[in-house]
Amino acid sequence: MSRIQLVFQHLQAAGRKALIPFITAGDPDGEATVPLMQALVAGGADIIELGVPFSDPMADGPTIQRASERALAGGMSLVRVLDAVRVFRAGDAVTPVVLMGYANPIEAMGQAAFVAAARDAGVDGALVVDYPPEECADFTARMRAAGLDQIFLLAPTSSEQRFRDVARAGSGYIYYVSLKGVTGAANLDFEEIGRRLPRIRAAVGMPVGVGFGIRDAESARKIGAFADAVVIGSRIIEEIETSPRARAVANVETFVRGIRAALDESVGAKA
């Protein structure tokens, strides 16, 4: 059983929802990445999504675009992202790390080399935004053979047939994109998500996380009512952006702790 599956199993047994915060590796600088990952865990993260910066982040809104630009300006690269995971893993053997990014840095390294290096560094999964299942069968097979989970997206535009196709290729969890748009947008339709989620969960047979547009305790609590996991990204990047450099790590931890409390509270209230 993968580290990701283990996390969901424990949470399910405890009747809790997974909190999956996202940060971009190298933002605001390379030195901050491991302390930020540790702060996410201290604040209550169950899984960390670590963004691999890319020059052309087509699915991201302005906030994560800026984070990518800062990270690249500081010389962050896929190799250095893996270095950061290795350092994090030396001090934390349990929290799964999922790399999230775009295909080209992986293609430049080579798919086989990436999978081997990611496994050696202690990575647990990867979500490659522009790798739909039909374009990455070889990569999926390599990930599976290495015992790594490949996380796929589903969207409000996806058909029931698509739910099944994506579930066949993916493992670990499914990331449901909560809105038509880019990361950080603010037009969540909770009713629509509430209608879609049960059908998706029934079709995919694995945990479903919801992300894009979740900004605060209130939206996290509402999403947590029907999802297995809540992904929160742009809002954390904003916290990093607006904090003085010396306070960034502590402020992120405080922010994540607030979301964690809201998520646990909603489950407690229902129970």
Next chain:
Amino acid sequence: MADMQYSFPDAQGHFGPYGGVFVAETLMPALAELLAAYEASRTDPAFIAEFEHELKHYVGRPSPIYHARRLSERLGGAQILLKREDLNHTGAHKVNNCIGQALLARRMGKPRVIAETGAGQHGVASATVAARYGFECVVYMGSEDVKRQAANVYRMKLLGATVVPVASGSKTLKDALNEAMRDWVTNVSNTFYIIGTVAGPHPYPAMVRDFQTVIGKECLVQMPEIFGRQPDAVIACVGGGSNAMGIFHPYIPHEAVRLIGVEAAGEGIATGRHAAPLTANAKVGVLHGNRTYLMQDENGQVIETHSISAGLDYPGVGPEHAWLKDCGRVEYVAATDDEALDAFHTLCRFEGIIPALESAHAVAHAMKIAPALGRDKLLLVNLSGRGDKDIHTVSERSGIRF
């Protein structure tokens, strides 16, 4: 003679290892919907008839092939023939494709169209067809290009389009494309994305090519009528590569005809400051929905390109060009900024034609090879656009301000 089988892409949009559908999940259903609509339209006699009618009466096709006698005389070798796409309505080949996609958008019931643009030619063509068919139109343009191409920005506004400057990344064509993709993902249910070149996810590379093949199909008929035979070589500039695919594709089975694509060598291939992924043998990568040759650093980050011509300033290239390079059916070469400028001035002074700087790259290569060829050889150059939009760029190079 048609003596070669060629049928690409495959059903999944692959040209050998290139092309494909590398997009985020939200767009997968939209691309499937587009593919279905396109497949139904391309064989529908009513659709084809309307497309042809618009090309004839709105665009002004067929465009002539003009024998550039004074230029040929001056070069002292092969005859230079110009396929005059610069004479189309809006001044470039781009409008052919925009008409096709606009008809498709109307058929699919999409009231809003978006487009990306570099030099502004595709933006102007998109704004034009949006006005013609009554769509709302938003054009994304890198903020650097907005500065470089102020006249085209105003032209688009006159036509009723909203021009959105894009200030992210390198602030040029690739960033405009990123932003258009973000718009599409947000407004996917009511919006049609008119991509201007043979790149992007399937079915765009094949669909844009098909709409542009009107160029090459006309040449196949015109050449024997005017010159008694097909040309010895067809030469076209390649940025994304839509004018080149449009004129090359009908000639692919005609193996005796050399096909030559001319990329932008910028300040020179050796300087690294260019936009010639094929000529420079760039690494293969994934950008904007397809796999192709891509200018990138060792970490897979897309690098900034350099060309005097905004329309060629793009780090990738249409996936079918990547495939045609590997097959060897098309030769890819490059012309520098200086060579393109020299061709620009020469065509102005010897033929009374102001070419687009993009097209001047193709003319430059013809000028390079013509002297060594016999006077009976025919070089057909796709003059893909007119150069009115470029007079500021050229005058600044000459130290003239107005």
